[in-house]
Amino acid sequence: MATLPDELCEVTAKHGSAPVAVIDIGTTSIRMAIAEIDPDGNVRTLDTLSQTVNLGKDTFTSGQIKKSTIEDCVRVLKVYRQKLEEYGIDDPEHIRVIATSAVREARNRLAFLDRVFIATGIEVEPLEEAEVNGFTYLGIRPFLESEPSLLSSQTIVIEVGGGSTEILVVKRGDVVFAQTYRLGALRLKQTLERYRAPESKQRGIMEGQIERTIEEFRHDIIPAGQLEMIALGGDIRFATRQLIPDWDTSSLARIPVTALEKLTDELLALSVDEIVRRFHLSFADAETVGPALLAYVQLAQAVGLTNLVVTDTNLRDGLLQNFAAQHAWMEEFSKQVLRSTIDLGRKFDFDENHAKHVAMLAKSLFSQLQEEHQLDAHFELILHVAALLHEIGNYISMRSRHKHSMYLIQNSELFGLGQRNLLLVALVARYHRRASPQPRHDGYSRLSREERVTVSKLAAILRIAVALDTSRSQRIHEVQCSIEKGRLLIAIPNIEDLSLEQLEVTQNASLVEEVFGLQVLLRTIQN
Numbered sequence: 001m002a003t004l005p006d007e008l009c010e011v012t013a014k015h016g017s018a019p020v021a022v023i024d025i026g027t028t029s030i031r032m033a034i035a036e037i038d039p040d041g042n043v044r045t046l047d048t049l050s051q052t053v054n055l056g057k058d059t060f061t062s063g064q065i066k067k068s069t070i071e072d073c074v075r076v077l078k079v080y081r082q083k084l085e086e087y088g089i090d091d092p093e094h095i096r097v098i099a100t101s102a103v104r105e106a107r108n109r110l111a112f113l114d115r116v117f118i119a120t121g122i123e124v125e126p127l128e129e130a131e132v133n134g135f136t137y138l139g140i141r142p143f144l145e146s147e148p149s150l151l152s153s154q155t156i157v158i159e160v161g162g163g164s165t166e167i168l169v170v171k172r173g174d175v176v177f178a179q180t181y182r183l184g185a186l187r188l189k190q191t192l193e194r195y196r197a198p199e200s201k202q203r204g205i206m207e208g209q210i211e212r213t214i215e216e217f218r219h220d221i222i223p224a225g226q227l228e229m230i231a232l233g234g235d236i237r238f239a240t241r242q243l244i245p246d247w248d249t250s251s252l253a254r255i256p257v258t259a260l261e262k263l264t265d266e267l268l269a270l271s272v273d274e275i276v277r278r279f280h281l282s283f284a285d286a287e288t289v290g291p292a293l294l295a296y297v298q299l300a301q302a303v304g305l306t307n308l309v310v311t312d313t314n315l316r317d318g319l320l321q322n323f324a325a326q327h328a329w330m331e332e333f334s335k336q337v338l339r340s341t342i343d344l345g346r347k348f349d350f351d352e353n354h355a356k357h358v359a360m361l362a363k364s365l366f367s368q369l370q371e372e373h374q375l376d377a378h379f380e381l382i383l384h385v386a387a388l389l390h391e392i393g394n395y396i397s398m399r400s401r402h403k404h405s406m407y408l409i410q411n412s413e414l415f416g417l418g419q420r421n422l423l424l425v426a427l428v429a430r431y432h433r434r435a436s437p438q439p440r441h442d443g444y445s446r447l448s449r450e451e452r453v454t455v456s457k458l459a460a461i462l463r464i465a466v467a468l469d470t471s472r473s474q475r476i477h478e479v480q481c482s483i484e485k486g487r488l489l490i491a492i493p494n495i496e497d498l499s500l501e502q503l504e505v506t507q508n509a510s511l512v513e514e515v516f517g518l519q520v521l522l523r524t525i526q527n
Contacts, residue, residue, distance in 0.1 A: 019046070019089050022319040023080060025099040025124060027056030027162025027186055028284040030076045033316040034087055041324045049083065051076045052284045055102035056162045056186040061193075064108040073112075074119045081120055092123070096319055099126045101163035101184070128418030129180035133168060134333055135318030137175055137416075140230060141332070143252060143311055144173060153226035156303065159233045160295045162186035162288055165213060169221055175336045176343075177221045178415045183213040183295065185235065185288035203268055203294075210295050214302045229300055230309045234285065235292035239263055240310045242279075249312035256307055257300045264293040333416055334381050340415035341385045348395035348408060350388075357474040359387035362465035368481040369488075372516050373457045382421065383458045385414065386428035387465060406430035406443070423447075424455060431459035432466050436511050453515075460511040464490070464520065467504035476501070480525070488518040493527045 023032045034047040053072050058065045077097075089095060103109050104126040113124050127135075140157055144150050154176075157168040163184040169177035188206050197205050230252075239260055240253050247253050267275060267290040275286035300308055345355060366373070366380050386409075393404025409426035417425065427443055437444050437456050444452065468476050468490075480491040490505075492498060502522045509520040 018094065019087050020094045020320065020323045021084055021087070021089050021096075022316045022323075023077070023095075023097040023122075024314075024316050024319075025053075025055070025073065025097070025103055027100065027102045027184065028052060028054060028288065030073060030080075031316060032080050032083070033320060034083070034089070035320050035323075037320075037324045043320050043324045045320075046087065047083070049080060051079075052282050054284055055106075056184070057190070059102045059106045060163060060184075060187050060190045063106070065103070065106045065112050070112055070115050074116060077116060077120045077122055081122065094323075095122075096323070097122050097124045098315075098319065099124050100132060100161070100315075101129075104128065105163070128420075129164070129166070130178070130413065130416055131418045132166060132315065133175075133178040133180065134336075134416035135315055135322065136166060136232070137168060137170070137178075137318075137336065138321050138333070139313040139315070139318035140232070140311060141173075143230070143313065144170060147252065149226075150228055150230070150309070153228045156227070156229045158229060158231055158296070158299060160185060160235065160292045161233060165295065167217060174339055175415050176339075178340070179217075179220055179413070181213045181216060183210065185292035185295070188291040188295075189287055206291055206294055207298065210298045213295075214299060217299075218302070227303060227305065228309055229303070229305050230311055231296055232311060232313060233292065234314075235289045236296055236308070236310055237312060238279075238281070238285070238289060239293055239296075253310045254307045255310060257297060257305060260293065260300075260308065261297045264290065264297050267293065330377055330381075334384075337381060337414060337416045338384065338388070341388050344412055344414060345388055345392055348392040350392050350394070351472070353474060354469060354472050355388045355391065357469050358390065358462075358465045359384050361468050361476065361479060362387040362462055364479050365461045365465055365481065368479070369461065369516075372483070372518075373461070375454060375457065379454060379458060382424050383428060383461060385417070386425045386432070386458065387462055389425070390429040390432040390462065390466065392429075402430050402433050405432075410443070424451065424458075427455045428458045428462055431455065431511070432462045433508070436514060456511065456515045460515045463508040463511055464505060467508045468492075468501055470504040471500055483518065486518060488512065488516070488520045490520065490522050491525045492522060493525050495524050498522050498524055 018037045019034065020037060021032060021034045023030065029050050029052045031050045032048065033045060035043050035045045037043055053069065053076060055065055055069060058069050084095065103112060106112060109126060116122055116124050136157065136159065144155065151173060155170045157170060159166045161184050163186060165181045165183040167179055168175055188209055191209060192202050192205060240247055240255055242263055243255050243259050244253055272283065272286045275281060275289065276283055281289065296308065345352065362383050363380065366383055389409055390405055391401060392408050393401035396404040406426040406429060409429055410422060414422065423443055431437055437452065439445055444455065447455065476492055476495060478493050482489045505520050505522055512518055512520050
């Protein structure tokens with residue numbers, strides 16, 4: 001059963017349901033979903049709104065968002081703010097506003113975010129690609145679990161957006177691959193306009209761009225065994241409604257790739273004005289629907305599929321599910337992040353037994369020292385990932401391996417963790433040995449004060465965990481922590497000789513003393 005966050009529990013206890021809202025500032029439009037969440041964590045959508053705003057056209061053409069477009073966004077968000085007030089949603093904890101590639105890639109994104117906040121009081125959170133992958137997985141997971149054929153096969157989840165194409169590969173419920181490619185329907189249109197391509201050449205140019213992405217995908221992963229493809233996105237939903245007019249959007253639809261190709265050919269042969277008139281699409285949607293469907297067709301054909309599975313799920317559904325099942329989602333999200341982490345460690349030939357044991361000890365220390373560090377479960381995950389990867393720098397060189405670990409982590413991709421979280425992981429791993437964090441250190445100097453303190457706390461815990469397995473024998477399986485007279489006492493059951501571990505702890509405890517003001521002492525106890 002899903003567990004609601006504390007603040008939502010208070011609302012549901014009084015009123016029986018908690019109203020929440022999510023707003024997605026996308027490439028071609030700003031969309032809002034308002035829903036209520038009952039005490040069991042079930043989501044019921046109350047209202048949806050969508051307004052066309054061409055952010056992507058600005059960003060992908062000039063690299064920044066025009067002032068006029070920013071003001072268009074402000075006007076839309078003011079209207080949405082009024083709608084939220086009508087539903088009685090005024091607690092910032094019950095509203096999440098995110099932006100994707102069009103805002104994230106804009107050179108003036110900070111000016112955009114500041115202007116929106118000044119005008120509306122709305123905090124916009126630009127989501128990084130890895131974070132979008134996480135919410136996409138959350139949104140489609142119920143469908144994977146309800147369809148045995150999808151759960152047992154290797155399933156490619158794909159969404160061709162305006163600015164990028166997101167691909168997840170899921171096998172037996174686990175994400176085995178996640179990547180976002182710079183292929184989007186609006187980017188394709190901008191490419192045609194940039195080169196002023198004649199009509200006779202346009203399709204060939206787009207096919208060439210799509211084929212380059214397919215080659216990248218083939219290089220990243222080789223599909224094997226039974227294969228399915230789930231397609232997400234407004235363009236593929238439009239196509240599905242054309243091919244299956246009575247589609248029940250609460251269930252999955254299957255469409256033949258040949259039928260989709262025929263519809264795509266028809267759309268690409270029409271002008272944007274003709275598409276608007278015939279299919280009653282907005283001008284922005286009419287511009288991108290043909291290129292997007294062409295990408296879906298080519299990607300499906302590239303892996304030999306005859307049918308596509310289509311779902312009505314979108315990014316906002318994933319965000320609402322996150323509201324509804326925060327605790328349950330954190331567990332599932334952590335599972336997928338850690339799976340990705342283990343895969344990365346193996347890529348760099350890490351000492352898996354040692355890494356997993358250190359991570360186990362670090363997790364136990366984190367839990368028992370909760371009153372000292374006051375960090376939430378998100379940072380337990382950051383510590384766990386850093387513990388697993390703290391020695392991958394050995395792949396480059398034993399000398400300065402902590403710095404090499406930081407470099408490899410920062411320049412790798414982990415499912416669900418954006419660049420900011422990767423930086424935290426990299427720094428915690430970097431400080432598992434040698435010098436304490438210093439203001440002049442690369443990366444650390446870019447953190448806020450709160451983040452700097454968090455890194456120091458986590459690194460201090462990681463140092464103790466590493467010291468406890470200094471023999472690499474994994475002989476310490478349990479630790480019992482207590483605070484007495486300014487000392488952190490760590491009791492180790494049923495281990496008689498702790499001299500090696502005590503020496504290592506003594507040499508690595510300086511950061512614990514700096515951060516927590518505690519001396520560290522090991523002692524053995526007999527159970």
